Amino acid sequence: MKKINYPCPCGGRLKWKKEKIVRDEIDCGILDIEYCETCGEEYLPDESLEIVEMKLKENNLWGVERKEVQFWKSGKSIVLRLPTKITSALGINKIKKGYVYPEGKNKFVVEF
Ligand SMILES: [Zn+2]
Structure with a gap:
């Protein structure tokens, strides 16, 4: 893997290190990460991000397959029943509580 030291948005310099990465309580193993000496911010390079994605996929936390949902009318509101798997x-x-907003014409996102 080619290691380039990009500057951090804070103006600090990024260094490489290997660190145990835990995302959503999933141990993704020891991965290469970049960190900023000045602000402490950490960045995952693409290669490490792919490993994290893979680990999360294995644990059903990433890209759970598409499921069909039905929109139920309840007065003027629409009720959406989410599949248990998701x-x-x-x-x-x-x-x-969460937040919902449209993303494009046929899509909306729920953040929580
Ligand atoms: Zn920084």
Whole structure:
């Protein structure tokens, strides 16, 4: 892997190191990361990001397959029932509030 030291947006210099990466409680192993000596911000290079994606996929936390959902009318509102596979993979059964916004013409995003 080619290692280039890009500057950090804070103006600091980025250094490489190997570190144990944990994302969504999934141990992704020891990966190459870049970190800023000045602000402490860490960046995952593409190669490491791919490994993280793969690990999360293995654990059903990334790119859970598309599921069909139905829009239920409830008065003027629409109720959307989310498939259990998605809710349990995301752990959103514990979450009470989120934000929704359109993204493009046929898509919307829910953030929580
Ligand atoms: Zn920085």
